Amino acid sequence: MGFKSFCFKKSLWLFHFGGASCNNCDIEILDCLTPRYDVERFGMLLVGSVRHADVLLVNGSINKKDKPRLLEIYEQAPKPVLVVAIGACGCTGGIFAEGDTFAGPVDKIIPVDAYIPGCPPKPEAILAGVVKLMGKN
Amino acid sequence: MGKQTLIPVGPYHPLQEEPELFKLYCDGEIVKDIKWETGYNHRGIEKLAEKKSYDEVFFLVERICGICSTSHPFAFANAVEEIVGEEIPDRAKYIRTIIGELERLHSHLLWVGLAGHFLGYNTVFMWAWKYREPVLDLFEMITGNRNSYAMFKVGGVRRDIENHTIPSIEKVLALVKKKTDMLVGAVMDDPVIHARTKGVGVLSKQDILDYAAVGPTARASGVNIDVRRDDPYAAYPLVNWKVITAEAGDVFAKAQVRLLEMYESISIIEQCLTGLKKEKEGETEVKIKHIPVGYGTGHAEAPRGEVFHFVVSDGSNSPARHKIRAPSYTNIATFKKSCVGQTISDATISLAAVDPCYCCTERLAVALDRSSGQRIMNAKEIIRHSAELTNKLLQHE
Amino acid sequence: MVLEELKKTFSKDILATETRNERRVTLQIDPAALLPISDHLFKELGFRFIIASALHTKRGFEIYYHFSYDHSGLILNLHVLLDQTKPEIESLSNMFNASNWIEREMHELFGINFLNHPNQEQLLSEGNWAMGEYPYRKSFKSNGEA
Numbered sequence: 001m002g003f004k005s006f007c008f009k010k011s012l013w014l015f016h017f018g019g020a021s022c023n024n025c026d027i028e029i030l031d032c033l034t035p036r037y038d039v040e041r042f043g044m045l046l047v048g049s050v051r052h053a054d055v056l057l058v059n060g061s062i063n064k065k066d067k068p069r070l071l072e073i074y075e076q077a078p079k080p081v082l083v084v085a086i087g088a089c090g091c092t093g094g095i096f097a098e099g100d101t102f103a104g105p106v107d108k109i110i111p112v113d114a115y116i117p118g119c120p121p122k123p124e125a126i127l128a129g130v131v132k133l134m135g136k137n
Numbered sequence: 138m139g140k141q142t143l144i145p146v147g148p149y150h151p152l153q154e155e156p157e158l159f160k161l162y163c164d165g166e167i168v169k170d171i172k173w174e175t176g177y178n179h180r181g182i183e184k185l186a187e188k189k190s191y192d193e194v195f196f197l198v199e200r201i202c203g204i205c206s207t208s209h210p211f212a213f214a215n216a217v218e219e220i221v222g223e224e225i226p227d228r229a230k231y232i233r234t235i236i237g238e239l240e241r242l243h244s245h246l247l248w249v250g251l252a253g254h255f256l257g258y259n260t261v262f263m264w265a266w267k268y269r270e271p272v273l274d275l276f277e278m279i280t281g282n283r284n285s286y287a288m289f290k291v292g293g294v295r296r297d298i299e300n301h302t303i304p305s306i307e308k309v310l311a312l313v314k315k316k317t318d319m320l321v322g323a324v325m326d327d328p329v330i331h332a333r334t335k336g337v338g339v340l341s342k343q344d345i346l347d348y349a350a351v352g353p354t355a356r357a358s359g360v361n362i363d364v365r366r367d368d369p370y371a372a373y374p375l376v377n378w379k380v381i382t383a384e385a386g387d388v389f390a391k392a393q394v395r396l397l398e399m400y401e402s403i404s405i406i407e408q409c410l411t412g413l414k415k416e417k418e419g420e421t422e423v424k425i426k427h428i429p430v431g432y433g434t435g436h437a438e439a440p441r442g443e444v445f446h447f448v449v450s451d452g453s454n455s456p457a458r459h460k461i462r463a464p465s466y467t468n469i470a471t472f473k474k475s476c477v478g479q480t481i482s483d484a485t486i487s488l489a490a491v492d493p494c495y496c497c498t499e500r501l502a503v504a505l506d507r508s509s510g511q512r513i514m515n516a517k518e519i520i521r522h523s524a525e526l527t528n529k530l531l532q533h534e
Numbered sequence: 535m536v537l538e539e540l541k542k543t544f545s546k547d548i549l550a551t552e553t554r555n556e557r558r559v560t561l562q563i564d565p566a567a568l569l570p571i572s573d574h575l576f577k578e579l580g581f582r583f584i585i586a587s588a589l590h591t592k593r594g595f596e597i598y599y600h601f602s603y604d605h606s607g608l609i610l611n612l613h614v615l616l617d618q619t620k621p622e623i624e625s626l627s628n629m630f631n632a633s634n635w636i637e638r639e640m641h642e643l644f645g646i647n648f649l650n651h652p653n654q655e656q657l658l659s660e661g662n663w664a665m666g667e668y669p670y671r672k673s674f675k676s677n678g679e680a
Contacts, residue, residue, distance in 0.1 A: 027203055027284070035266075095185075095196060099181035100181040443602075462636075
């Protein structure tokens, strides 16, 4: 098995970056921690620093002010890191793509490994997406 | 002046979901000043609205903020219907009110959970969000989505709540009421929560008037304002309910107001469901073909306070100007009064107490050392700091 | 009653009145009278400042100051028309804090100058657009169309 597969075999630590968003996706991500979905039973945690993270969850339509910070966060993440774009805004900019301050979508700024569309995607969809990503590696 | 320490709270970390940067200027443990750097969430929504048709604007304003997802379409609909001068059918009024109050329920439960998390009470966080799930199930049942409901249109609502579904809605509501009882009891009577929230983050009546704050933030300081009663809209004049206020103006009072409001919301929803049964099914809108030239002001009481929309129409199919003011825009500025003079741990719960919704506002805190360099405490350290204080108090129990 | 009293006290500053119904009234006022009228509304009558909406039309820069009289559900709009080339008006933010941010925002988006504002600095624009750029301004063709 390759180095990458070895790293991602179990217990992914997630770091969440919310860009210019409406917060729905952020809440659905937090919902994954709550008893009904309970992502911690898979060993997955939301960590406070990207330096501890295996997976970078990005949502929101990224605006011009967020863009340099997203790049900085990506640089700080220890490689290999998996990037997941969450929600319609993360994938394509969603309804805010025509806005004046739009600087995304995410895959124009950093490489993305998985897309989880939805507005917002349900916690089941987010979990399914992350599990699929783990299976791919 | 003494050493002051810089503690970053933001822009991106799990203390807050949205990106913000608060700079807390501290002298040791005490916050001396607070500055707010924003712009991370600006999406240019007001300008975007001018490119969309009135119908499409509903989908846009729904996504200003996920938590106040109904309040913005509510205020926008009120503003546009004022330009048109038409009244919507009673059935539509009841449905709008039901969605609005369900939103208040889920938003307050969300807030209770987050407040618990900031205090270091993760159990409260888990419970509150677990009992929020049945409310989201109700939303999914009625509208098809847990968030962003697409229920509003000019002249009425997009979908009906069929009378045969009402018993199952009432059943879930009864479950939510039971769990709310439990949560309210646990939170309101807990001596450690009293110790962490009473006398903390106080806003006086004068502060509220000076900043023109709204919602539970204002009502907790004895300022008795609520759009639903002051300038009634939808089905609010058709049902019985009361406005909840408190006098102390501290974090505990704000929590008290929100928790007791949940009972009023449940009562309003039950009365609306009864009202629906008496109205003819299917009459969910009055057809409006054209928005005349003019302007309209619409406001609604969101969970955080008054949301205000101002719409100017030039007779075309898109708004000529759409001004949006979310409650957090006025409420967040009160941080200067509620956080200064507090310890860092208290400042975090004070920040949370106005239930700030940054995405509503604009489409998070750092403690700075004024004289020498900067010592930076990161987000996790801040929550841990707050949790340690709670633990210390628990040990004395 | 509240309105009648207001109209009598400031009769020379009110240029026009538009009454949609008893709860929706707009007074077009002389910009120079903004401070005294707002002061009267806030301090004497107990109105609450909701927000101010700026718009750029071919007539100039227009601002609607929205005030609420919560006791009766009245929304009173004070409407001012400012000069197309040099839009400026007195800031309300020395009277109360409620208008501080919105005046900064209107300054960033439209380039309206709020005289004597305590801190007319950037609120949203840093990193999002350049200083001196006013993204909500419209350009009008010579026949007045946008």
